[in-house]
Amino acid sequence: MSEVLRDAGHGLLSGMSVAVIDIGSNSVRLVVYERLSRSPTPIFNEKASCGLGREVLTTGRLNPDAVEKALAALRRFRVLCDRMGVGKVYVLATAAARDAANGPDFVAACTEICRTEVEVLSGKREAQLSALGILSGVHHANGVVGDLGGGSLELADLQGQRIGSGVTFPLGGLALQDTSGRSLKKADKIVKDLLTKDPHLEHLKGRTFYAVGGTWRALARLHMFQRGYPLHVMHGYIIPAREALEFCRLVRQVPIDTLSRIDTVSDVRRPLLPYGAVVLEHLIRIGKPTNVFISAQGVREGLLYELLEVEERQHDPLITAAAELNEVRARSPAHGWELIDWTDQFMKSSGIDESVEEKRLRHAACLLSDISWRAHPDYRGEQSLNLIAHASFIGVDHPGRAFLALAIYYRHMGLIDEDLSPRIRELVSARLLDRARILGAAMRVAYILSAAMPGTLPLTPLSVERGKLALQLRGELAPLSGDRIANRLRTLARLIGRESTVLAG
Template sequence: MIAQSQGRLQNRRPLSIIDIGSNSIRLVIYEGIARSPTVLFNEKMLAGLGRGIVSTGKLDPEAVTRAIEEFRRFRALSDQAGAEELFVIATAAAREAVNGPDFIHRAEKILGTEIRVLSGREEAYYSALGVISGFHPADGIAGDLGGGSLELVDVAGEAIGDGITLPLGGLRLQDMSKNSPGVAARIVREELARARLLKAGQGRVFYAVGGTWRNLARLHMNMTGYPLNVMHHYEVGIESSASFLRQVARGDIDKMKGIEGISKNRRALLPYGAAVLLEIIAAMKPSNIVVSALGVREGFLFSLLSEEEQRLDPLITASEELAVLRARSVTHAHELVQWTGQSLAAFGVEETEEEARYRHAACLLADIGWRAHPEYRGTQSLNIIAHASFIGVDHPGRAFLALANFYRHEGLFTEAAASELTALATPRYVERARLLGGLLRVVYLLSASMPGVIPKLRWESRANGALALVIPASHAGLDGERPAGRLAQLAKLTGRRLELAVEGEQAIFAAK
């Protein structure tokens, strides 16, 4: 028997989802059903099943042959990974083609399971669930652009509003326009006139879902030199992106900066994705465009959770899981959450609900780099956190999480390795990250990174105007030069007079 690696959560049962789209077919094997799912294995093929469906009414025969062969591999990979369940969903091309039922029947025989062919309404529903699961909270219009169709649906918190499915997928537009992005734009404009729900999105976010839009955002990242190579929650400003989208929609992409970072198989559909996005912007007038890495597949996975699990905070659950896997003590991490909250209150620092969430997550992540060489713990932790597959956090929030951990290891006034992230975070987040890092630098030297002592530490206001960090008498041996030095750094950062004291004794250190 092969022992399971400790790098995986022990209570998870792997499952697989195969998503049969009009352009791509993807197998994703998940560690288990979870609020913030972790991918064990991910593979896709660009089959192009929906290519030519407008003129022939059938799935592309060569694509069918390739897909059927690939299903054998997908089934074998799912079994090899130990997946206990295999779910298969199919979307626009499979439900619309006259030879779709025959294709599905052949695929079911190979995969050994029933394939769920989603209706347009179901596809929109699961796409909306994917967006709801990935943002905290979602509020706007979700648009899922596939190869065969575009699903638009209103999302607000956990509520799913009006939705519509339109025949505006990238492959379909390419066929309908006879490879003319200009003609495609006119087709899109006419079809979007039926999407009255877009008017309700004015001034709200448009969530862009689907591979074509993700690659469009990737090109925008490459062209602008964006410092964080994370797709989920990437924000594209309306005015700043207008000329970019118009250039792509004209098909003028071969010499664009960063185009080499986009797969050649994906480039052909970029102009159609840009054309659709431009028309949506014109009809909806959103506040901005936010990219979602989660869509129908993740929405389907989210639907398998209990209502209680669906209500969990995805960022906090993912951070706690990482603490379980990598920290010396997850109990110590939870103690940090409580103590830092009390510390901010003692310093008179107020938090918004979002800032409290991010501080909570940062505390859970504060010790994930302890196995690295001491001189590299800060930069390693920064890179792990900044590029982790977190959901429920925007990019400035990611920068805060990474910077708090960086300052905790590297010092409060070190910038070199973190300059790109400090530029991405807001000035307020940088200030908060330094303060949190300073608090962590003090308390880690009093706890030896183990639980038990942190709940016994407290802040006391003194008559001389100082704020004292009081160590219980039972742990008096923990005082010394090192924590005193760290407190001096915190005093310098905050401009406060701080004291380190043992309960029942005079202050042993004062700093300002």
């Protein structure tokens, strides 16, 4: 995988921008991506809350005011796409447009405004794209994907690269408000009756439930802020199922505006939180998952993933994203790839146990190691930590993010923890923290050797030989030896329980 990206060079940054317009039951959203990529980067994101799905199940029609709001939003989005020079625009419509009697007329108006075909997704198609979104953004996904919109809930089983047949239910927040007459008690019965019979949930026990959709992200955001969680990144936020169940009970039982930190949720989204909580509560009760994984990836990202060539789908999204940042922000992108090889040799000779996932994270960290070099030296560690911890990476969980951020922090600041938030350290295990310190210390040796330029590290191997950590500086590179090299090498050697030596001459 690394070899494919390594050889791509500046080709990583080629390609035209693409946009996806999602005409949902609750909102209409435009997301413009830098280009079609294994790790798509949004460069513009805007939504308009239109409520197209409100009362569709009882009246059978889209509300005229909601239609006007949606069409106005689409006119704005089309102009924005034109001004931004977007190469390709994809338009998707979901439950409200497919279920309403006047849906075809609305879709025709949308097509005229957007100047491109509108794909009206069936329930199964929507479930498939949601699952592809998870497949795109989660490393080794295994569980059931649930996409809760304003009009419907889609479920699909996902294991490795295999996506099971999808199913849809009229259990979106607006739909539940409508059919229950805004009674949570009636909504509870509707949800229970429909989900109890679903075979997808029979296979969820002991696995992960992947929650997709704005209402569930809002619930997770509220949970995140209530517990004072240190990393405000929604994708990959994991809530143990039992804890999620208790939180759902709280949200549905307490007046919504009295909840702690409800100010973190928009006014428009708040009325739907109890309905989202009811659905999630029954999904957990019936399916008995181990965890609830909150995903920022969904239908839009699933569509982009589907559009990729088969070979590109196999690329690691984390390595892809790190390689792109390395390409545009490092002093010498080639140095990052050399650092991977250099640390590979060091780790292999050291005898330090390293899992496949830990090696993958180390490779990503090497590619990210020089992205903050333009900052003032006193703040490079802090800037790197904040940038990496909060970057729009996919394919990495929160402990993995924290490892990457900590390793680069240590690379700049040394193994000094006084100015480092203890909450970030709490996200990683003792083992991962130790690996971050070792990698940071190794990088401190590498950068003082190479001055961040390529060509030196391949000639100055670092390895454990005869019980000592040895750095080879042969021939014309011997003058690189000195007190600073020796001190940094000694620090690294202590971390792995060895003595150090510089083989110069």
